[in-house]
Amino acid sequence: MATKLQCEICGGKLNIRIGAGHAECESCGNVSELDPKDTARFRAVFREAERLMLQNTVSGYEEAIQKLQSLPFIDEAREKEAVCKRRLELLRERQRQREEARKRDSAKDTRLGIVILIVSVLFAVAAVAGIVCLIVLLIKGMLPPAVTAIVVAAIAAVGVLVILGRIRRGG
Numbered sequence: 001m002a003t004k005l006q007c008e009i010c011g012g013k014l015n016i017r018i019g020a021g022h023a024e025c026e027s028c029g030n031v032s033e034l035d036p037k038d039t040a041r042f043r044a045v046f047r048e049a050e051r052l053m054l055q056n057t058v059s060g061y062e063e064a065i066q067k068l069q070s071l072p073f074i075d076e077a078r079e080k081e082a083v084c085k086r087r088l089e090l091l092r093e094r095q096r097q098r099e100e101a102r103k104r105d106s107a108k109d110t111r112l113g114i115v116i117l118i119v120s121v122l123f124a125v126a127a128v129a130g131i132v133c134l135i136v137l138l139i140k141g142m143l144p145p146a147v148t149a150i151v152v153a154a155i156a157a158v159g160v161l162v163i164l165g166r167i168r169r170g171g
């Protein structure tokens with residue numbers, strides 16, 4: 001690369017300004033022009049990095065950081081790299097928060113599911129117990145005639161529905 005990193009006069013560090021197309025010595029202030037080919041290459045890297053940053057994605061920032069790190073001697077690239085790293089950190093933090101919220105929601109759904117299951121089982125047990133009681137009372141002849149009639153009719157109706165269902169499925 002033709003662009004020098006050290007001042008020709010005092011040997012101080014050169015501060016490369018891509019936009020201006022020149023480099024300024026940090027020690028003596030001597031300004032030297034950059035090789036136009038280098039300037040074009042630096043600007044291409046910056047344009048590419050800026051394009052990647054616009055994506056506002058983790059991979060975009062990671063790639064942009066890689067591109068900018070190919071210009072380790074340019075302060076402007078370091079500044080942009082720092083911006084990328086800050087935005088990348090923010091983006092990752094937001095993703096972490098979203099992931100945690102999703103986990104909390106799914107845990108809540110699981111708890112609700114368990115409660116519904118328990119309540120359903122309790123209802124089912126109560127229904128079976130009620131039916132068993134009715135049948136026992138029926139057998140022992142302890143039910144009033146009207147209730148006996150209703151229970152027998154209900155059992156008969158269920159039986160007919162089951163048989164009809166079988167016939168329809170079979171046919």
Ligand SMILES: [Zn+2]
Nearest residue numbers: 007010025028
């Ligand atoms: Zn100098």
